[in-house]
Amino acid sequence: DARVTQTPRHKVTEMGQEVTMRCQPILGHNTVFWYRQTMMQGLELLAYFRNRAPLDDSGMPKDRFSAEMPDATLATLKIQPSEPRDSAVYFCASGSARARTQETQYFGPGTRLLVL
Amino acid sequence: DAKTTQPNSMESNEEEPVHLPCNHSTISGTDYIHWYRQLPSQGPEYVIHGLTSNVNNRMASLAIAEDRKSSTLILHRATLRDAAVYYCILKPQEYPSGGGADGLTFGKGTHLIIQP
Numbered sequence: 247d248a249r250v251t252q253t254p255r256h257k258v259t260e261m262g263q264e265v266t267m268r269c270q271p272i273l274g275h276n277t278v279f280w281y282r283q284t285m286m287q288g289l290e291l292l293a294y295f296r297n298r299a300p301l302d303d304s305g306m307p308k309d310r311f312s313a314e315m316p317d318a319t320l321a322t323l324k325i326q327p328s329e330p331r332d333s334a335v336y337f338c339a340s341g342s343a344r345a346r347t348q349e350t351q352y353f354g355p356g357t358r359l360l361v362l
Numbered sequence: 363d364a365k366t367t368q369p370n371s372m373e374s375n376e377e378e379p380v381h382l383p384c385n386h387s388t389i390s391g392t393d394y395i396h397w398y399r400q401l402p403s404q405g406p407e408y409v410i411h412g413l414t415s416n417v418n419n420r421m422a423s424l425a426i427a428e429d430r431k432s433s434t435l436i437l438h439r440a441t442l443r444d445a446a447v448y449y450c451i452l453k454p455q456e457y458p459s460g461g462g463a464d465g466l467t468f469g470k471g472t473h474l475i476i477q478p
Contacts, residue, residue, distance in 0.1 A: 250405075279465050289406070289449075291465035302465070337405045351398075351466060353405030
């Protein structure tokens with residue numbers, strides 16, 4: 247049963263520390279999305295990639311967040327330096343885009359981040 | 363972007379059908395209607411999507427009004443495992459070039475409570 251995996255599942259860190267979250271998309275999927283969920287804002291899109299190229303990162307705070315896809319099997323989301331307001335659940339999702347078809351997104355279990 | 367309106371919460375009894383409404387009066391002709399759900403402590407999960415015709419799959423049915431200004435997700439026989447937040451999302455048709463497929467814009471959704 248193919249699924250998106252995310253590591254770590256939980257992370258507690260202190261303000262100012264660097265945080266790296268990793269995502270392994272479903273094999274063969276060419277689109278990867280990063281979302282963040284908080285009680286106040288709900289689920290928000292941060293960034294997404296297609297064929298490893300960033301297509302949109304307008305939802306991401308540019309000064310401290312960065313997203314990359316070093317290869318087709320790994321996507322990373324990095325926060326440096328982290329702040330308490332970054333505390334949230336971060337979800338990765340992958341999909342398989344084909345022209346003129348609707349892409350279904352498959353979500354990972356999320357990384358629950360707490361910044362003290 | 364066209365918006366959707368859903369009730370904050372709904373309650374139903376186990377093994378009874380559930381009809382979850384969604385209003386989208388400003389939907390454009392090329393917007394698809396997607397439904398996702400999020401079970402407690404999990405990532406969102408795709409349920410169903412459609413454009414104009416009613417759709418059925420193993421999880422649910424989607425009934426789309428003739429004018430497309432509203433739709434209803436139907437769970438034919440709810441179980442306790444269907445207790446979740448259900449999101450109705452409009453998604454533009456993908457562009458012919460294959461690019462520009464946006465991420466999902468989640469609203470607050472409907473919190474479905476199932477009573478045993």
